[in-house]
Amino acid sequence: GEDVEQSLFLSVREGDSSVINCTYTDSSSTYLYWYKQEPGAGLQLLTYIFSNMDMKQDQRLTVLLNKKDKHLSLRIADTQTGDSAIYFCAESMGDSGAGSYQLTFGKGTKLSVIP
């Protein structure tokens, strides 16, 4: 079955790097996503990675994918107070037939940035 696990809380000091981790169980996952949710708002797509990639960098964001361990991480460099939010990891199965249009989300990691 599909399951996405994340730790619920992370606290870092402003200027440090944050690393948010995610594990997933379905080895047929094709795409993996990171979303950010600020209080009372919808989800904002931050970045995504295809399963045939190991790493993707986009400005302060670095995504690492370890397919063997089914482990995904999001590193935020030089974390700012504006980065305080809930971060969701999500996976999709791509073209796998029934349910291929669905994303499976983790419960989210609440990142608190201490000034």
Add this chain to the structure above:
Amino acid sequence: DGGITQSPKYLFRKEGQNVTLSCEQNLNHDAMYWYRQDPGQGLRLIYYSQIVNDFQKGDIAEGYSVSREKKESFPLTVTSAQKNPTAFYLCASSIETTSGVTYEQYFGPGTRLTVT
């Protein structure tokens, strides 16, 4: 300005009443989705639609209904049969392809429904 709009942002209803949440997109996306979010929980899929006049149940469809008469619109009705309707409801859309590849989903700002 392309995007997804949900209205209203806050909605209050008495128990036993049906309520319809609006979701509109001008991204020309084929697929649309409704999720429910409860505190400390991830997102749970209620219904999704890949194309006009077609929709499928998600993981928690009981007590909800949808329609997809237009590409741009995917309203969700929370019926009185939904036992615990108070939640944050999120609508999303994505490009759809004939190959079934899932592309990233874009979300609206959400509607917080409170039923008393």
